[in-house]
Amino acid sequence: MRVLYFAWVRERIGTGEEEVEPPAGVHTLADLAIWLRDRSAGHAEALADITRLRGAIDQRFVALDAEIGAAREVALFPPVTGG
Amino acid sequence: MRVLYFAWVRERIGTGEEEVEPPAGVHTLADLAIWLRDRSAGHAEALADITRLRGAIDQRFVALDAEIGAAREVALFPPVTGG
Amino acid sequence: MIRVSVDPAPIEVASELAALEAHGAGAIASFTGIVRGDDGVTCLELEHYPGMTEAALCDIAEQAVARWSLLSAVIVHRIGPMSPGERIVFIGTAAQHRHAALDACSFLIDRLKTDAPFWKREVTDRSPRWVAARADDDQAASRWTRSADRPA
């Protein structure tokens, strides 16, 4: 599964994209974010506070408690600030 | 006193502007319109229905029952349709 | 800054917007009215009340600037004959925030419809006809009335 990061999440993690294979216990985006913390100090810092994160599954905004299911692409990022 | 006419009021009267000296009994714009009806067949037709007219005194919109007072310029016209 | 223009020349939208943007605002809104060729209209003629028209437009522009703290408000209205597809009116506002710019733009076009002395005459294959005023324009203008706006 591909995970994308944007804005300060991307900066702190140090990459905008990585391939991961989460274990069976990871069901939701929030589960994924918590599991990803162990990958590096940058991940731990970027994903420390779940309430500051928003997410998308297969390019659609979803709540962090959404089930990842068979998604091919998920994304974690701060609240959007366009316009 | 100068009276201006616009749109179909002007067309029916046949002029856009005339000088008039209304008698003492003419107090309001409505009084003026009724008094002006006697000037020509065009005036009579244009000013026949007071409810279809709007007016201005010294270039400010007013109701037809507004007092003319010492106005130098009054105007009679249909409801506006700009924009 | 307020700019009001009542002119038979075609309306140049690009230069009006460029001037609005020059005020350093974060938000620019605009409304452009285009002459429609509905019902066989081949030409639209705009009559106005010289002097009073400009004063009325300045008055509503000043109201908008005060009410929404605009950096600029522009009203350009064409007069005389014009063809379907041509611009008849342009409204532009510059503000720090988007809702101020957009709401002021709505206010200005609504108020212009009822508070400025213009009259439209449509030329068709048949005899020309003066356009009738619309009751819903009065309703649209009145939605902006607040107690503070009413004359004493």
Added chain:
Amino acid sequence: MIRVSVDPAPIEVASELAALEAHGAGAIASFTGIVRGDDGVTCLELEHYPGMTEAALCDIAEQAVARWSLLSAVIVHRIGPMSPGERIVFIGTAAQHRHAALDACSFLIDRLKTDAPFWKREVTDRSPRWVAARADDDQAASRWTRSADRPA
């Protein structure tokens, strides 16, 4: 007709408006967002989620076209680095009537703020900072929510 563009090139407002006017509409509304130089900002950088951004903008444009019977809706958002005074976003709508054009324009900029994946980063004399999302943007977007708009 819908047009959505997410591009690092400067936004050309005049050509966007000309294209909107070509649809034969009576009413054109536009909103332009300009980069402000507040708080010592010397450069603004816009990051986005390629693919998802364009899809999100198409989705809100389609909602606006359906809700206000628009003849056209255009959303142009700049990405990458830009300077104060430059345009960051342009919204344009074409409709038969002014309220449809203006309301749809308000809807589109409100929804864009909350429903499209863009992120702003301000560069100043000090270290760059990511702009925080605003709660009032959520409120502004939610005022357009009707029961019919909610997903099943």
